[in-house]
Amino acid sequence: MGPLVSFGIIGQEFNYIIALLIGIAFGFILEQAGFSTSKKLVGVFYGYDFVVLRVFFTAAATALIGLIIFDYLGLIDMSFIYINPTFLQPAIVGGIIMGFGFILGGFCPGTSLVAAATGKIDAMLFIAGSLVGIFAFGEMYPAISDFYYSTNLGGIFVYDSLGISRGLFASGLAIVAIVAFILTSKIEEKVKYGYKPEHPKYKMAIPAIAVGFAAAIVILFLPEKRESVETLSAQELESTLQNEVKYVTPEELAYDIYYKNAKFLPIDLREEEQFKKYCITGATRMTLKEISLTTGKVMLQHPNKRPVFYSADEDMAKRAFLLAQKEGMDNVYVLKGGIDAYKNMLQTQTVAHKAAFIGANGDDFVTRLANYLKSDTTLTKPQERQKVEVKVVKVKGGC
Amino acid sequence: MKNSNYFMNPYFAGFLLGLVLLASFYLTGRGLGASGAVKSVVVTMVEEVAPNHAAEGDYYKKYSESHPESPLKDWLLFLAVGVVIGGFVSGSRAERIAFKFEKGERASNAIRVVGALAGGALFGFGAQLGRGCTSGAALSGMAVLSTAGFITMLAIFGSGFVFAYFFRKLWI
Numbered sequence: 376m377g378p379l380v381s382f383g384i385i386g387q388e389f390n391y392i393i394a395l396l397i398g399i400a401f402g403f404i405l406e407q408a409g410f411s412t413s414k415k416l417v418g419v420f421y422g423y424d425f426v427v428l429r430v431f432f433t434a435a436a437t438a439l440i441g442l443i444i445f446d447y448l449g450l451i452d453m454s455f456i457y458i459n460p461t462f463l464q465p466a467i468v469g470g471i472i473m474g475f476g477f478i479l480g481g482f483c484p485g486t487s488l489v490a491a492a493t494g495k496i497d498a499m500l501f502i503a504g505s506l507v508g509i510f511a512f513g514e515m516y517p518a519i520s521d522f523y524y525s526t527n528l529g530g531i532f533v534y535d536s537l538g539i540s541r542g543l544f545a546s547g548l549a550i551v552a553i554v555a556f557i558l559t560s561k562i563e564e565k566v567k568y569g570y571k572p573e574h575p576k577y578k579m580a581i582p583a584i585a586v587g588f589a590a591a592i593v594i595l596f597l598p599e600k601r602e603s604v605e606t607l608s609a610q611e612l613e614s615t616l617q618n619e620v621k622y623v624t625p626e627e628l629a630y631d632i633y634y635k636n637a638k639f640l641p642i643d644l645r646e647e648e649q650f651k652k653y654c655i656t657g658a659t660r661m662t663l664k665e666i667s668l669t670t671g672k673v674m675l676q677h678p679n680k681r682p683v684f685y686s687a688d689e690d691m692a693k694r695a696f697l698l699a700q701k702e703g704m705d706n707v708y709v710l711k712g713g714i715d716a717y718k719n720m721l722q723t724q725t726v727a728h729k730a731a732f733i734g735a736n737g738d739d740f741v742t743r744l745a746n747y748l749k750s751d752t753t754l755t756k757p758q759e760r761q762k763v764e765v766k767v768v769k770v771k772g773g774c
Numbered sequence: 775m776k777n778s779n780y781f782m783n784p785y786f787a788g789f790l791l792g793l794v795l796l797a798s799f800y801l802t803g804r805g806l807g808a809s810g811a812v813k814s815v816v817v818t819m820v821e822e823v824a825p826n827h828a829a830e831g832d833y834y835k836k837y838s839e840s841h842p843e844s845p846l847k848d849w850l851l852f853l854a855v856g857v858v859i860g861g862f863v864s865g866s867r868a869e870r871i872a873f874k875f876e877k878g879e880r881a882s883n884a885i886r887v888v889g890a891l892a893g894g895a896l897f898g899f900g901a902q903l904g905r906g907c908t909s910g911a912a913l914s915g916m917a918v919l920s921t922a923g924f925i926t927m928l929a930i931f932g933s934g935f936v937f938a939y940f941f942r943k944l945w946i
Contacts, residue, residue: 378803385801391852393801398856400794401806401909405857406864408787413876415781417945419931420938429784430791431913437792438917442799450800457804459906459915461922466911469904470929473897477930478937478944480893481876483908484901485808487894488854489861496875497890504894505809509816511895512902516833523903528921536921544919556785568946572781 377445381455382668402489411490413481413497414570420478423569425559432552433587439545440590454664458530465523480504549591612693620696623683623708625717632656639708640680644691655685655717663691666698675704685710685717780868795917804849805914809901811854813837817845850910878945889944904929 379385385393408430409415418424445451477483480501482490487505490498516523534544607615623639631639632655641658643650650660665671675682682699684692684707692709699707710717781787798805817837821828828834841848865871877886901907904926906915912930915923938945 377800379800380802390802391847391849394849394852395856395859397794397798397801397806398853398858399860399863400797400856401791401853402857402860402862403864404782404787404791404794404860406861406870407782407868408784408791409781411861411865411870414878414945417938420934421942421946423946426781426784430788431908433785433788434791434795435913435916437789438795438799438805439919441792441796442917445796445800455803456799456918457914458918458920459911459922461920461925462905463925465903466905466922466925467929469900469902470926471933472900473904473907473926474900474930474933474935475937476893476896476898476900477934478893478941479889480897481890481945482893482897483808483930484812484897485806485857485907485909488808488811488857492858492861493865493871494873496873497877497886500887500890501894501897502812504891504896505812505898505901506816506819506894507891508895508898508900509809509813509902510820512899513816513820513831513833516831519903520832531921532919533921533924534919541919 376449376667377451378455381452383670401485402492405486405489406493409572410486411493411495411498412570413490413495415572416483416486417478417481418569421566421569422559422562423566423571425563428559429556432555436549436552436587439548443541443545452664452667458532460530461528462524463526463528465525468522476508546591549587553587607694609690612690612697616693616697620693621708622711623681624711625720628655628683628710628717629720637679638681639683640674640677641710642675642682642684642695643714644684644686644695645714649687655714658685661695663695663698666695667702672702672704675699675707681706681708683708683710685714687715688713792917795914799917802849805910805917806853807850807906807910807914808854808857809898809907810848810850810910812898813902814841814845814848814851817841821845878943880946881944885944889941 376382380387380390380393405411409426410430415424416427419427442451442453442456446453473483480487482498482501484502484505487498487501491502512519532541534541537544539547628639628641631637632641637657641655643654643658643660644663645660647660650658654660659674661671661674666675682704684695684699686692686695689709689712692713696707696709712719795806814837817828817834820831820834821838828838837845862871875883875886877883881889897907901910904911905922906912906926908927908930912923912927916927917923
């Protein structure tokens with residue numbers, strides 16, 4: 376499942392090679408499209424050449440439809456995709472300044488690199504200017520950082536901001552793009568001034584629009600989101616599991632810990648805060664997400680230990696069980712009744728199958744267990760080394 | 775090839791660019807960007823020329839913290855190096871490589887020089903304030919349907935149309 380770097384399928388160092396390769400493709404396409412000349416780029420603002428609008432919107436539409444389909448097919452985990460956060464006012468003011476820079480300079484940063492690569496001196500000047508601009512921002516940063524961090528709306532989505540569904544928004548956007556493509560080509564024909572290099576006729580325009588339109592319709596009728604294990608309702612969870620959960624009782628687990636059999640590996644799925652207060656002796660904390668990660672899998676597929684998922688009640692543990700099964704792990708268990716039941720067993724010292732726990736000396740196992748664990752809550756604090764170090768790489772992005 | 779120096783059909787170019795962007799998200803979880811690379815160069819220059827100043831400034835400190843090894847070991851900088859290579863390869867293939875100074879017909883050389891420098895400075899500044907440029911904030915943001923992507927796109931192009939009228943002598 377993608378993104379491959381986030382899931383550790385591609386190493387961090389190789390990530391830089393990928394950046395280089397993606398950059399080469401990016402630069403090649405921009406140059407092929409004619410983005411290496413300022414006269415063509417600014418055409419969009421004067422109506423004589425809308426190549427920027429065509430490339431830009433087709434690219435955005437292709438990528439966004441692709442992401443929606445990948446998400447639907449479960450090929451990509453959208454929670455690992457960098458969503459640029461919305462700081463409303465800085466975004467608007469920054470955009471206005473960038474628009475002004477576009478008109479004066481004739482480039483944007485990406486296109487200036489391509490143009491400079493093909494020898495455009497004005498593009499090299501633009502890059503020199505952008506060094507100065509970024510330096511100026513760095514120097515002014517203390518004075519404007521309050522504004523820079525103001526009106527933070529977080530990583531919100533445009534369809535949520537507008538209060539409509541993702542599919543509806545994507546389809547609407549596709550229709551707007553197609554209308555814009557048709558209108559702008561009419562404007563282009565009428566405008567006689569400006570730089571107009573000779574072009575062959577775009578024979579692919581109509582099929583391209585048709586394909587886009589078909590994709591838009593498909594998207595509109597795709598369900599909002601593939602059901603993920605995390606968002607299943609309790610009822611759906613039960614019907615998916617169909618009573619096939621393999622349980623370990625609190626007694627069995629306690630017995631295993633007490634006699635240091637270490638047959639089981641308790642996996643704590645609660646929030647970190649609760650985990651730090653107390654956990655079952657020897658437990659490792661994990662999130663649902665980490666179950667699908669390579670590092671998590673290595674831990675769960677221990678040759679000699681059987682992972683026992685537990686949460687406050689059984690709900691989260693069952694979700695983990697389901698996820699682990701989907702990942703092909705059969706040797707996993709759920710702690711019956713969750714940590715609450717485990718705690719209850721220790722505090723009340725009533726054991727369902729008491730007979731099984733009476734030691735050779737005839738004393739009560741649970742009493743000895745409680746003494747052994749020696750804490751007020753009868754549960755231990757987690758030890759540092761028990762915390763699993765799973766590197767979940769959430770990238771920082773943007774410019 | 776007879777027509778190799780024609781520009782590519784823009785819809786096809788956009789489609790290919792969209793696939794590259796999709797590949798970037800699938801492989802690495804992030805989109806494209808350009809101004810970030812310029813930023814890493816600026817931070818490096820400040821650190822080289824005035825290390826004390828860089829150590830005191832919050833802006834440079836913040837950047838160094840996120841790039842512990844070197845400010846030049848930046849994902850977007852590798853991407854930008856690729857962009858330059860890709861642009862050069864494509865330009866050579868289409869025989870478009872030449873030192874050229876391009877400007878609108880009515881603009882003087884001096885005005886174009888000032889315009890390119892000032893435009894670059896404004897774009898660089900604006901891209902910092904807006905957390906990304908046309909590719910990083912607007913294009914990649916729109917692809918993931920972030921509100922910021924659409925707002926930045928509308929602000930850049932909206933403001934472009936307004937300023938285009940006042941500065942039309944630069945280009946037409």
